[in-house]
Amino acid sequence: MSTIAAAAGVKLATHPSAARRALRRHVDEDLNIIAAGLLQDLALVQSNERSRFGYKRAAKIIGAVLDRSVRELIAEGTLRDVPFLGASTERVVSELVREGESPSVHKALAAYAKRSDVEKRRGFRRGFLSRHTMRLALDAKLGAxxxxxxxxxxxxxxxxxxxxxxxxxxxxxxxxxxxxxxxxxxxxxxxxxxxxxxxxxxxxxxxxxxxxxxxxxxxxxxxxxxxxxxxxxxxxxxxxxxxxxxxxxxxxxxxxxxxxxxxxxxxxxxxxxxxxxxxxxxxxxxxxxxxxxxxxxxxxxxxxxxxxxxxxxxxxxxxxxxxxxxxxxxxxxxxxxxxxxxxxxxxxxxxxxxxxxxxxxxxxxxxxxxxxxxxxxxxxxxxxxxxxxxxxxx
Ligand SMILES: [Zn+2]
Structure with missing residues (x-):
């Protein structure tokens, strides 16, 4: 049961099948959408418009354009082959894939004065699907x-x-x-x-x-x-x-x-x-x-x-x-x-x-x-x- 449903005290109409539970795990661990969020965080702390634009563009590509999982692309070493994804994006994504978080984003945020703005924006990114996870959801065998x-x-x-x-x-x-x-x-x-x-x-x-x-x-x-x-x-x-x-x-x-x-x-x-x-x-x-x-x-x-x-x-x-x-x-x-x-x-x-x-x-x-x-x-x-x-x- 989702936390929202649990908080509302409502029972779900159907019991999720094993296939739907597995899909839900993919959604909860969607590294593409998490990576897009980290890049949005970095965009926020940039002092010049050009690098802000660059991080936002990278976030959009990973969240809304890429069909494949960043986990696979990092494993293959091919993330940089995607147009407009540069070295700093690769560093953040690779940290996320290997360590489950990004020390370089932590560091950038630690030096940023308006921390509450970052938290606020993180709240505006909950429950979104990356294109990769959307495809998984369409392809999953969930039954009739x-x-x-x-x-x-x-x-x-x-x-x-x-x-x-x-x-x-x-x-x-x-x-x-x-x-x-x-x-x-x-x-x-x-x-x-x-x-x-x-x-x-x-x-x-x-x-x-x-x-x-x-x-x-x-x-x-x-x-x-x-x-x-x-x-x-x-x-x-x-x-x-x-x-x-x-x-x-x-x-x-x-x-x-x-x-x-x-x-x-x-x-x-x-x-x-x-x-x-x-x-x-x-x-x-x-x-x-x-x-x-x-x-x-x-x-x-x-x-x-x-x-x-x-x-x-x-x-x-x-x-x-x-x-x-x-x-x-x-x-x-x-x-x-x-x-x-x-x-x-x-x-x-x-x-x-x-x-x-x-x-x-x-x-x-x-x-x-x-x-x-x-x-x-x-x-x-x-x-x-x-x-x-x-x-x-x-
Ligand atoms: Zn409308």
């Missing part, structure tokens, strides 16, 4: 009781040129076909988020005509749903009113503000989940790797409410988000939630972030039956109809 990539029918959170994405609806739909998906949901930002070029309702109407045309031309290959990513305001209400929400086939409600506070925001999140028309609670925490903690809330309580009203909890696979992670996903699973596993892509390449979502779900032991992306069309459409039909309880 746990979601597999082959069961995934398509992504339900992505952005296009209608807000802050870089591709058209048609380009995203064709990319989905190339990935073997049969459905996607386009969820450009609503007008309440001008920083992300959120759509006016007039623009949404034009977008819907474009989606209709794409659906007509790609009929039988992929179906594009008309979603929207609405903004959860400070009091838990949404930037779109109930009538505006009805213009879409589904609403993802996500927090984009108040993501750096320690104060409890359970009421805000529970209120958002109860809002009529909401289908998915998007990147529930709003956390960001190495930079912000996201919303603090009594998550078992939020998830219990999501389960009660049938709102899916998202595992957002964007590498920097990974929100919620496998630990919270175990809690949501035990509370009876269904899940949406989404990329939050802003480009075609980012559609592959669904791999991280699926990996977190597999580590948590989520079955395909609890993942709305895996449901057949009849069940998925029925669930969306229910979400749209939900009225406010007084």
């Amino acid at each position: 009781g746990v979601i597999a990539v082959t069961r995934f029918r398509g992504d339900l959170q992505m952005h296009t040129t209608w807000s802050d994405g870089v591709e058209s609806v048609a380009a995203m739909a064709n990319a989905a076909i190339a990935l073997g998906w049969t459905r996607i949901g386009v969820t450009d930002h609503s007008y309440g988020l001008p920083i992300a070029r959120g759509m006016s309702m007039a623009a949404a109407a034009q977008q819907h005509a474009e989606i209709d045309a794409v659906n007509e031309s790609l009929a039988g290959r992929v179906r594009v749903y008309k979603g929207v990513e609405a903004n959860i305001l400070a009091d838990g209400s949404l930037d779109l009113n109930e009538e505006e929400r009805r213009a879409f086939e589904y609403v993802v409600a996500s927090p984009h503000s108040l993501l750096r506070r320690d104060t409890d925001q359970t009421v805000r999140m529970v209120t958002a989940v109860r809002e009529p028309g909401v289908a998915i609670l998007g990147h529930p925490q709003g956390r960001m790797y190495n930079s912000r903690p996201g919303v603090a809330a009594d998550w078992p309580k939020v998830f219990r409410e999501a389960a009660r009203v049938g709102v899916a909890v998202e595992i957002d696979g964007n590498w920097h988000r990974q929100d919620i992670d496998y630990q919270l996903a175990e809690v949501a699973l035990a509370e009876g939630c269904v899940f949406a596993l989404d990329s939050d892509a802003h480009s075609i390449g980012e559609l592959a972030f669904t791999d991280y979502s699926i990996a977190h779900a597999r580590i948590a032991g989520v079955p395909a039956d609890r993942v709305v992306n895996c449901w057949d069309d009849a069940r998925f459409d029925g669930w969306l109809r229910e979400r749209r039909g939900r009225v406010r309880r007084r």
Whole structure:
């Protein structure tokens, strides 16, 4: 049981198999993500911008780009063959592999005055998967009781040129076909988020005509749903009113503000989940790797409410988000939630972030039956109809 689940006093819905326990050990001992964190620590203490950039780039390559384990590359002596990984990175990684820690990072930190800043940032890196470990999680033989990539029918959170994405609806739909998906949901930002070029309702109407045309031309290959990513305001209400929400086939409600506070925001999140028309609670925490903690809330309580009203909890696979992670996903699973596993892509390449979502779900032991992306069309459409039909309880 994860420490979060244990602290919350909840029982896990399933007993982990030996294969899933072994996978979990790999996750806990993910040297790639630990090495990336040490390099982020070093970036923090650099006095010049150039070396700060160099360490951050090395961290990103080891955390988010490398397929192979740094343990293997150190054993082979080939880490330096990876572009942009230099001698100082090799020293840190090799210390970590051989000694389980890095004396050179300790030394650099000992001379650094703002030690509390380092500790704070370390707290913003918990529960993330490296690309290497994500691949292990996808490849592990966990049995039919746990979601597999082959069961995934398509992504339900992505952005296009209608807000802050870089591709058209048609380009995203064709990319989905190339990935073997049969459905996607386009969820450009609503007008309440001008920083992300959120759509006016007039623009949404034009977008819907474009989606209709794409659906007509790609009929039988992929179906594009008309979603929207609405903004959860400070009091838990949404930037779109109930009538505006009805213009879409589904609403993802996500927090984009108040993501750096320690104060409890359970009421805000529970209120958002109860809002009529909401289908998915998007990147529930709003956390960001190495930079912000996201919303603090009594998550078992939020998830219990999501389960009660049938709102899916998202595992957002964007590498920097990974929100919620496998630990919270175990809690949501035990509370009876269904899940949406989404990329939050802003480009075609980012559609592959669904791999991280699926990996977190597999580590948590989520079955395909609890993942709305895996449901057949009849069940998925029925669930969306229910979400749209939900009225406010007084
Ligand atoms: Zn968002």
